[in-house]
Amino acid sequence: MKRFSVFLEDKLGLTTSQVEDLLLSKQTKTINKGDFLLEQGQICSHSFFVEEGLLRMYALNNDGKEHVVQFSPENWIAGDRGSIYFNEPSNYFIDAIEETTVVFIDQPFLDQLALVSPDFRTKNEFLLHNHIRHQQKRIQLLLGATAEERYLDFIQLYPNLLLRVPQWMIASYLGITPESLSRIRKALADKNFAG
Amino acid sequence: MKRFSVFLEDKLGLTTSQVEDLLLSKQTKTINKGDFLLEQGQICSHSFFVEEGLLRMYALNNDGKEHVVQFSPENWIAGDRGSIYFNEPSNYFIDAIEETTVVFIDQPFLDQLALVSPDFRTKNEFLLHNHIRHQQKRIQLLLGATAEERYLDFIQLYPNLLLRVPQWMIASYLGITPESLSRIRKALADKNFAG
DNA sequence: TTCATTTCTTATCATACATCAATGCGGGAG
DNA sequence: CTCCCGCATTGATGTATGATAAGAAATGAA
Numbered sequence: 323m324k325r326f327s328v329f330l331e332d333k334l335g336l337t338t339s340q341v342e343d344l345l346l347s348k349q350t351k352t353i354n355k356g357d358f359l360l361e362q363g364q365i366c367s368h369s370f371f372v373e374e375g376l377l378r379m380y381a382l383n384n385d386g387k388e389h390v391v392q393f394s395p396e397n398w399i400a401g402d403r404g405s406i407y408f409n410e411p412s413n414y415f416i417d418a419i420e421e422t423t424v425v426f427i428d429q430p431f432l433d434q435l436a437l438v439s440p441d442f443r444t445k446n447e448f449l450l451h452n453h454i455r456h457q458q459k460r461i462q463l464l465l466g467a468t469a470e471e472r473y474l475d476f477i478q479l480y481p482n483l484l485l486r487v488p489q490w491m492i493a494s495y496l497g498i499t500p501e502s503l504s505r506i507r508k509a510l511a512d513k514n515f516a517g
Numbered sequence: 518m519k520r521f522s523v524f525l526e527d528k529l530g531l532t533t534s535q536v537e538d539l540l541l542s543k544q545t546k547t548i549n550k551g552d553f554l555l556e557q558g559q560i561c562s563h564s565f566f567v568e569e570g571l572l573r574m575y576a577l578n579n580d581g582k583e584h585v586v587q588f589s590p591e592n593w594i595a596g597d598r599g600s601i602y603f604n605e606p607s608n609y610f611i612d613a614i615e616e617t618t619v620v621f622i623d624q625p626f627l628d629q630l631a632l633v634s635p636d637f638r639t640k641n642e643f644l645l646h647n648h649i650r651h652q653q654k655r656i657q658l659l660l661g662a663t664a665e666e667r668y669l670d671f672i673q674l675y676p677n678l679l680l681r682v683p684q685w686m687i688a689s690y691l692g693i694t695p696e697s698l699s700r701i702r703k704a705l706a707d708k709n710f711a712g
Numbered sequence: 713t714t715c716a717t718t719t720c721t722t723a724t725c726a727t728a729c730a731t732c733a734a735t736g737c738g739g740g741a742g
Numbered sequence: 743c744t745c746c747c748g749c750a751t752t753g754a755t756g757t758a759t760g761a762t763a764a765g766a767a768a769t770g771a772a
Contacts, residue, residue, distance in 0.1 A: 391657060451645070452603075457649065468728080664758080683718090703722090
């Protein structure tokens with residue numbers, strides 16, 4: 323749980339000894355590529371900190387097509403907040419793009435964190451605001467940018483994911499078909515060779 | 518500040534007397550239709566609780582076109598969290614669709630709330646999670662739903678806004694042109710008359 | 713009221729992206 | 743190694759939505 327420890331210290335303001343105590347009772351779980359941590363209809367009872375690997379969260383639309391809501395590589399937290407906090411069946415699936423090791427985070431654990439660390443809540447709120455900010459940016463791009471602009475933004479934001487995520491999933495994240503993404507990539511390549 | 522008082526009591530868990538104390542020093546501000554509370558490039562230093570009226574937050578894309586990120590009618594809070602919490606110049610505009618009365622909310626006021634009310638933070642986090650949930654739903658619809666589906670969803674979610682927001686702004690919220698929305702409305706009307 | 717401005721509608725044409733279909737590549741299973 | 747099968751590419755064609763333009767309807771100011 324190396325990454326999770328660092329996360330608790332750096333992002334949530336815990337001391338090294340606090341982290342050691344807290345993690346005594348915690349275990350990691352490793353799942354295979356393609357395995358699910360959450361399926362549509364289930365109530366999501368945990369968040370998942372990604373210690374190693376890569377998760378994806380997606381929904382199905384009316385036609386049964388997948389649409390990726392977010393990717394979660396190392397140091398990210400995946401989970402359906404709607405389901406967790408409002409106790410509703412989830413609309414989402416979460417599965418592993420690579421073999422992935424996660425730490426399960428439930429509400430009692432978060433309560434523990436709030437107890438031992440005075441500024442845990444402040445830091446946690448900061449993370450929530452950051453999440454909102456990123457979602458807002460994404461909405462803005464979906465509303466007003468072309469598929470090519472969105473693809474370029476994706477590359478800038480997640481340069482390391484480019485090589486780890488199959489292209490058809492990136493297309494799904496961008497809201498276009500794999501064929502369209504292929505053409506966009508070709509057009510970009512042509513431009514660069516010309517310029 | 519009737520609505521703001523009720524909001525503090527019902528949503529953030531304060532007692533009536535706490536609210537009375539807190540609001541002694543607070544004032545409302547009323548702005549005219551079309552006036553701005555935030556413009557692109559400014560650092561957003563306050564959130565705005567809408568006591569009466571209707572605000573809209575929007576961004577400009579590369580072509581200079583407006584895209585509505587959110588509407589804020591009574592009891593909603595507007596503001597660019599990215600700018601507030603990360604102290605960056607905002608990408609957004611916030612202006613009034615109707616004459617609007619707002620309460621300014623700054624960080625010291627929030628700190629005060631956290632001091633006097635034990636479960637303020639818990640309730641506030643709940644509101645943040647709710648916001649994230651709604652944004653996620655919107656992203657999902659922008660990725661996988663047709664413009665018509667998005668319009669129907671908008672009607673369900675904000676039935677009261679339909680009459681208060683000009684159609685071209687709703688189109689902007691949906692990510693389409695006013696002309697397209699007009700056509701979608703006509704198609705829906707035809708369907709209803711037929712069925 | 714009257715005039716001006718904004719908003720909504722309608723029509724025609726243009727375009728980005730989707731769909732359908734065929735081909736080729738590349739990595740994993742046996 | 744060879745045989746698949748899933749993934750990426752490419753082409754031909756279709757469709758939803760955009761762009762432009764014009765007129766009708768609503769709104770607001772004088």
